Amino acid sequence: MGTPQSRGADATPLAPLSGEPLPPVRQSTADDVALAYVRARAAQTGWAALSPRERARPVRRFAALLLRRQDEILDLVQRETGKARLHAHEEVLDAALVSTYYARRAPRLLRPRRRGGALPLLTYAVEVRHPLGVVGVITPWNYPLALAVTDIVPALLAGNAVVHKPDTQTARTAAWARDLMTEAGLPSAVWQQVVGEPADIGDALLDGADHLCLTGSTAAGRAVAARAGRRLIGCSLELGGKNALLVRADADLDQAAHAAVRACFASAGQLCLSAERIIVHDSVRDAFLDRFLPLVRGLRLGADLDYGPQMGSLSLPRVLATVRRHVEDATTHGATVLAGGAARPDLGPLFHEPTVLTGVTPAMAVYREETFGPVVAVYGVPGDDAAVELANDTEYGLNAAVFSRDTPAARALARRLRAGTVNINEGYAAAYASHDAPMGGMKSSGLGRRHGTAGLLAYTAAQTIAQQRLNLTPPAGPGQARYARALTAAVRAMQLLHLR
Structure with missing residues (x-):
């Protein structure tokens, strides 16, 4: 697998569930990448010449094919990532839904739009959207199907071609998605x-x-943003998170406990939106833990390529190393393990128990660093102000959650959190799966937004075409004063009539 004429060496990823070698992946060279851009640019002109409705047809067919053939990709995602099948299924649903969303809405979002002109009735102005050209898309290993489709589909529908670099660990999942899109009717050269x-x-x-899109670490995002800045091109970045889940004193604790398990341990915590901090009002902290901890301890771990296990494996040795380092550092410095805390090599080489810590302090690495694994720290606070202060005490600002029976209070609290998405009485899916709403990070969690109108128009350049129906060229000489007075009177009239 790789580019058709790839001249690089083979890489052999390992299956996270077993440690056995996966099929080799042919690595690309810099020359292969240059050739991919040449091919993409050659194909992009014809692709952009199609109407948005014509470009949407293969995307619609892809979404339908994906649902019909999901067992193929579920097996592949599990083999390459180690996640539980239910969490792999979330990827399938997300990819199908976001494809359908953009296929239906792109023709309307991309059509020319009338804008208010300089002078009512005398100036005609229209906004036209043009594709940027070729978009470079870099996708990670943790959600190899969903994140590839989520970013590539709107780029394609906007009329761009794409050069896509998936992570080597999950390159076959990405290739399967591309092949299915080609089968659905996409010209193969448009998605390299x-x-x-x-x-x-x-x-x-x-x-x-011509535009860069990355989902990855904050360090990688800074490097991409710097490179894009030097070239004066745009970039879309979804980066790290240290997400907080807030439980108010009036929360439904059973609901909060069940939702927190999913928010913390979906895909073994290898989700940029995962909750790594639970911030609970002191008055209900013990009652919440009485509900939460048995659920965590009862999670079924397993390596089956079928529904059943509730949590799978970590995906890479370096992720397991970070998880172990964070837990060991925390306990060394005085934190207490309330659940889990240990690796599970008896289940597979990269399994780790879902882990709950308390007594975590700023002296510990897990307090500020993103773990990106099945580890969550629980903190008690005396009220909303302290909860907001603690939740915002991070360089990140990707996702958050608030649990409360008082909806107006929860919404008010949500607006105080410096996070790009905030869920009320749910951990992460409510906001992320609202594909009509923008999703992205504040602070060091990223730039730009995916989903919604913003997630499509980010891959376009706006052009304004204005036509003047009356000659307003300023006169030469003494007539300039009369001209200025006339324009002033016209502007005042427009203000009075609310025309400008």
């Missing part, structure tokens, strides 16, 4: 794929694009 390490192909990938 390359595979390789940043040190080998990063420069070629970043320098060939």
Whole structure:
């Protein structure tokens, strides 16, 4: 697998569930990346010449095919990521729903729009949207199907071609998605794929694009943003998180406990939206833990390629190493393990128990660093102000959740949180799956938004075409004063009539 004429060496990822080798993945070279951009640019002109409605047809068919053939991709996602099948199924649903959403709405969102002109009736102005050209898309290993489709589909529907670099660990999932889109009718050259390490192909990938899209770490995002800034091109970045889940004193604690389990341990915590901090009002902290901890301890871990296990494996050795480092550092410095805390090599090489910590302080790495694994710290606070202060005490601002029976109070609290999405009485899916609403991070959690109108128009350049129906060229000489007075009177009249 790789680009058709790839000349790089093979890489052999390991199956997280067993540690056994997966089929080799041919790595691309910088020359392969350059060739991919040449092919994408050649194909993009014809693709952009199609109407948005015509471009939407293969995307609609892709969404239908994906649901019909989901067992194929569920097996593949599990083998490459190690996640539980139910969490892999979330990827299938998300990819199908976001494809349908944009296929239906792109023709309307991309049509020319009348805008108010300089002078009512005398100036005609219209906004036209043009594709940017070729978009470079870099997707991670943790959600290899959903995140690829979520970013690539709107880029394609906007009339762009794409050069896509999936992570080597999950490159076959990305290739399956591309092949299915081609089967659905997408011209194959419009979606190019390359595979390789940043040190080998990063420069070629970043320098060939007209817009860059990355889902990854904050460190990687800063590097991409700096490169985009030097080239004066746009970038869309969804980066790290240290997400907080707030439980108010009036919360339904049973609901909060069940939702927190999913928010913390979906995909073994390898989700950028996962809750890594639970902030509970002191008056209900013990009652919440009495409900939460038995649920965590009762989670079924397993390596089955079928529904049943509630949590799967971690995906990469380095992720397991971070999880173990954070837990060991925390306990060394005085934190208490309330549930889990240990690796489970008896189940597979990268399994780790879902872990709940208390007594975490700023001296511990887990307090500020993103763990990106099945570890959550629980904090008690005396009230809403303290909860907001603690929740916002992070460089990140991706996702948050608030649990409360008082909806107006919960909404008011949500607006005080510096996070791009906030869920009320749910952990992460309510906001993320609202595909008509923008999703993205504040602070060091990213730039730009995916989903909604913003997630499509980010891949376009706006052009204004204005036509003047009356000659308003200023006169030369003494007539300039009369001209200025006339324009002033016209502006005052427009203000009085609320025309401007």
